[in-house]
Amino acid sequence: MKKITKVVIPAAGLGTRFLPATKAQPKEMLPVVDKPTIQYLIEEAAAAGVHDVLIITSRNKRAIEDHFDRSVELELLLQEKHKDDTLEQVRAISDMANIFYIRQKQALGLGHAILCAKEFIGDEPFAVMLGDDIVHSQTPCLKQMIDCYETYGGSVIGGQSVPWDEVSRYGIIAGQDVADNVKRVTRLVEKPAREEAPSNLAVLGRYVLDGGIFPLLEQTKPGKGGEIQLTDALDELARRQSVYALNFEGRHYDIGNKLGFLQATVEYALRDEQVSQAFRRYLTDILEQEIKK
Numbered sequence: 001m002k003k004i005t006k007v008v009i010p011a012a013g014l015g016t017r018f019l020p021a022t023k024a025q026p027k028e029m030l031p032v033v034d035k036p037t038i039q040y041l042i043e044e045a046a047a048a049g050v051h052d053v054l055i056i057t058s059r060n061k062r063a064i065e066d067h068f069d070r071s072v073e074l075e076l077l078l079q080e081k082h083k084d085d086t087l088e089q090v091r092a093i094s095d096m097a098n099i100f101y102i103r104q105k106q107a108l109g110l111g112h113a114i115l116c117a118k119e120f121i122g123d124e125p126f127a128v129m130l131g132d133d134i135v136h137s138q139t140p141c142l143k144q145m146i147d148c149y150e151t152y153g154g155s156v157i158g159g160q161s162v163p164w165d166e167v168s169r170y171g172i173i174a175g176q177d178v179a180d181n182v183k184r185v186t187r188l189v190e191k192p193a194r195e196e197a198p199s200n201l202a203v204l205g206r207y208v209l210d211g212g213i214f215p216l217l218e219q220t221k222p223g224k225g226g227e228i229q230l231t232d233a234l235d236e237l238a239r240r241q242s243v244y245a246l247n248f249e250g251r252h253y254d255i256g257n258k259l260g261f262l263q264a265t266v267e268y269a270l271r272d273e274q275v276s277q278a279f280r281r282y283l284t285d286i287l288e289q290e291i292k293k
């Protein structure tokens, strides 16, 4: 079985659900407490032992490249001010992984963004982490995905159960159970109406894919919203090869919409050593005032 050494992070979308914040700023750079979202992803990849990272970017996304580059001026300034801890933190960001970039020239959908990685990946299995999905978990989510791939082989789709009245917002998985938290996938449906959904297990931002996905993506016609949907190609892949779905452990946040971003901000702040106590007090006060209203 081939080892997973590369991860693709598609980050070229327009972020229309979070306008105007994303007009000139990539949503993948929106900070959750004090770290841009995409840094959480790269830390998770590194913790899972995957160090070659390809970020799919586009116009208006330069801040991502700048963030993972050295910042010589800033480093000099911190050195002069003897802010050693901060200096170390800033340097660590550029040493976190081997990061490569490819531009998606037009936002033609997630499937198309992944297709841009074809030459970089070649014929190997690889991981995918969506640029706006972060997961807080005991075992890094990507590690859980890779463990599942190493147990069952094939491709693995990461997911979790969502409330039934929300299934129409997600790609939904149909399949047979092979373990407590693993299904063998038979079919995938992109954003089904509640009555058409085969289950409430939703696809959530993490994948391990076989190289066989690329020819399928090339044949995939634009689907919902005129975009080339990864879900359509995965549905086809599941008809031809083994595809598993892992119901991963952890708290998942979609920071690409306002509510998801706010939930991530509050919950990460409550876990942050520096601010958690004061923030907890503040939230309690606010809540008491709200209840009195």
Ligand code: UTP
Residues within 6 Å of the ligand: 010, 011, 012, 013, 014, 015, 016, 017, 018, 028, 056, 104, 106, 107, 108, 109, 110, 112, 113, 130, 131, 132, 256
């Ligand atoms: P989303 O559908 O959440 O991103 O894609 P979006 O299209 O930017 O969002 P909205 O709906 O307009 O608000 C999930 C991930 O795939 C990337 C996005 O950047 C995001 O990280 N993506 C999406 C691409 O790289 N290219 C695309 O054409 C579409």
